[in-house]
Amino acid sequence: MAEAHAYLPNASAPAGYREDIEVRVPHGCNGLPTVEVRIQIPDGVTRVVPEIKPGWGIDMVMRPLDEPFKGEGGVMITETVDQLVYTGGNLPDRLFERFTFRVALPDTPGQMIFFKTVQKCTDGSELRWIEVPEGDKKWFEYEWPAPPLMLTEPEGPQYPF
Numbered sequence: 001m002a003e004a005h006a007y008l009p010n011a012s013a014p015a016g017y018r019e020d021i022e023v024r025v026p027h028g029c030n031g032l033p034t035v036e037v038r039i040q041i042p043d044g045v046t047r048v049v050p051e052i053k054p055g056w057g058i059d060m061v062m063r064p065l066d067e068p069f070k071g072e073g074g075v076m077i078t079e080t081v082d083q084l085v086y087t088g089g090n091l092p093d094r095l096f097e098r099f100t101f102r103v104a105l106p107d108t109p110g111q112m113i114f115f116k117t118v119q120k121c122t123d124g125s126e127l128r129w130i131e132v133p134e135g136d137k138k139w140f141e142y143e144w145p146a147p148p149l150m151l152t153e154p155e156g157p158q159y160p161f
Helices: none
Strands: 012-014 018-025 034-040 046-050 057-070 076-091 097-104 112-114 117-121 126-129 148-152
Touching: 012 018, 018 034, 018 117, 034 097, 046 057, 046 076, 076 097
Parallel strands: 012 148
Antiparallel strands: 018 097, 034 076, 034 117, 046 097, 057 076, 112 148, 117 126
């Protein structure tokens, strides 16, 4: 894993589980602070709940689901988070920051999903960690790779009770 990129410190998780996802942004922007971070939530990922991030505001941009489903208590879930947008903070160039949120992962072992991440800098420029592999090319072979997460086969149910 290239440390100069936005990345997930845990690059795999059991398919179908509820997991805490942490996107790490390892630096600011070419000498300037980062003041906004946008994380695109992959298709199939639902029940997104961001962790409180002191010093940063969090906006959840929503999108409708193609197929609504019943949630807890029988309530129909018709939309999910499309993007998490963190603003108002200040990530200096030589420091790193963690952006954590809880999700329900798709139940598709063997699938690789990507959390496209964009940093906005104080001068308005952006670092766009959004490239997704195509063909035989691996994610780490790209200049601006999106942080990947491999969905693994669960060893059993998440909550065996």
